Amino acid sequence: MSKGGLEDVIVAESAICSIDGAAGTLRYCGYSIDDLVAHGSFPECAWLLWHGQLPNAQELNGLRATLRARRDLSEGMNFLVHGLAERAAPMDALRTAVSAMGIDDETTDGNAPADLDLSQDRAIRMMAQMPVLVATYSRLREGKPVVPPDPDLDEAANFLWMMRGEVPSNAEAKAFDACLVMHAEHGFNASTFAARVVASTLTDIYSAVSSAIASLKGPLHGGANTRVMEMLLEIGSEDRVTQWVDDALARKERIMGFGHRVYKTTDPRARILEQLSEQCAELAGNRLWFELSRRVQAEVNARKPLVTNVDFFSASTYYAMGLSPEIYTPIFALARVAGWTAHVLEQYRNNRLMRPRAAWVGPEPRSWVPVEAR
Ligand SMILES: CC(C)(COP(=O)(O)OP(=O)(O)OC[C@H]1O[C@@H](n2cnc3c(N)ncnc32)[C@H](O)[C@@H]1OP(=O)(O)O)[C@@H](O)C(=O)NCCC(=O)NCCS
Known part of the structure; x- marks a missing residue:
């Protein structure tokens, strides 16, 4: 019987991401996260995750050009986003919008996943x-005017441009690109596993990515980064940290941005993000x-040996x-879509329906009792 939460259960074979929780290392297709952040870009990592190899210059330029050329939303999707902005919370809006992309796709054929080229294109x-x-x-x-995508900018810079209406500095764009690289993939986490289970039905x-977004939304997964910032804003100043942490732990609350199922010594992404957070603060x-984040980290670690995870310093960054x-959390999703889709493609390539079983802990067989006799 497993420890619960499928901890340490091997559910599939994969060549996309390897994590050593004891050593605190993370690799995409064999390349360390430190190298990928230092030398790579988000589109380059997406290609790596999809194809298992780094792209050559022609392949990389081709992907970058394709991404830039395919940003425009259809009239229908634009209309939908306007409606969602009025009434839907961010992750509900994104989940609904991605689901609607399936309807909006002119090539839609409910049973086309076996066409790997079509799925890659999607x-x-x-x-x-x-x-x-x-x-x-x-x-x-x-309530601000919408900023159209800029075809001269790569993914990270274009997103900051569209969010803020000003072209980011190279340093900021590079920092945000590093965040996208670090969030692009992370093995069989809950959302990726959800995507693979759904994809295994062919x-x-x-549909697979919509279910992944639904899973990412939860506070124990991607929803933690928003809550980290809410926590920092609530604490507000360094002199309030000690009391705040004491009170939260006394109430047996989980402190967002701490703890990890796999990493038990250090999360390498948190280590890199701590530096990025300082750089962006400067x-x-x-x-x-x-500084407030660092103080919270010190106070939590003085009481509990919990790793700082990817969500903690991404908030202040x-x-x-x-x-x-x-x-x-939507930012997490727009990076992780690279990993989700790589996993869905890997699942399609060597598919067998996922259909586990549960250990029976219910009552012994019993006889039917008519309603008037209950
Ligand atoms: C990520 C997380 C879900 C992993 O949980 P898990 O592997 O199931 O770990 P467990 O729930 O078994 O926790 C083990 C112990 O550490 C404690 N713990 C784990 N994370 C904690 C946190 N963030 N704050 C306080 N205590 C925590 C648990 O209370 C438990 O203590 P106990 O044994 O005294 O009961 C968990 O650490 C968590 O809830 N973190 C906060 C949310 C978060 O940051 N999520 C993003 C993950 S990348």
């Missing part, structure tokens, strides 16, 4: 348009949220970039 479309959906939704929510890739000329906290 993966590129989602990667190109999810940032546009999120930025358009966010601008409308804030349904289409939009760029913004405000170290408050970075995004805040320093002027991004609204409610949009942090």
Whole structure:
């Protein structure tokens, strides 16, 4: 019998991502996350995850051009985002919009997943348009004019441009690109597993990604980054940290951004994000949220040996970039779509329906009792 939560259960073979929880290392297709952040870009990593190899210059330029060319939303999708911005919460809006992309897709054929080229094409479309959906939704929510995508900018810079209406500095665009790289993939986490289970029925890739977004929304998964920022804003100043942490732990609350099922020593992404958070604080000329994060980390670790996870320092990093906290989990999704779709394609390539079983802990067989005799 497993420990619950499928902990340590091997459910499939995969060549996409390897994690050593004890050593605190993460690799995409063999390349360390440190190398990918230092030398790679988000489109380059997406290609790596999809194809198992780094792209050559021609392949990379081709993908970058395709992503830039495929950002425009159809009239129908635009109309939908306007409606969603009026009434839907961010992750509900994104889940609904990605599901609607399946209807909006002119090539839609409910039973086409076996066509790997078509599914790959749809993966590129989602990667190109999810940032546009999120930025358009966010601008409308804030009552600001929508900023159209800029075909001269790569994914990271274009997203910041569309969110803020000003072209980011190279340093900011590079920092945000590093965030996308670090969020692009992470093995059999809950949302990726959800996508693979759904894909194993041979349904289409939009359906699989919609279910992944539904899973990511939860506070124990991607929803944590928004809550980290809410926590920092609630604490507000360094002198309140000790009391806040004591009170939260006394109430047996989970502190968002801490703990991990696999990493038991260090989450390498958190280590890199801590540096990025400081760098972005310097760029913004405000170290408050970075320093506050560090203080919370120290106070929590003085009481509990919990790793700081990817969500913790991404909150202060995004805040320093002027991004609204409610949009942090959608940002996670628009990066992770690279990994989700890589896993869906891997599942399609070697599919067998996922259909596990449960250990029976219910009553012994019993006889039917008519309603009047109960
Ligand atoms: C990520 C997470 C769900 C992993 O959970 P898990 O592997 O199931 O770990 P468990 O729930 O078994 O927790 C083990 C112990 O650590 C404690 N713990 C784990 N995360 C904690 C947190 N964030 N704050 C306080 N205590 C925590 C648990 O209370 C438990 O303590 P106990 O044994 O005294 O009861 C969990 O750490 C968590 O809820 N973190 C906060 C949410 C978050 O940041 N999610 C993003 C993940 S990338």
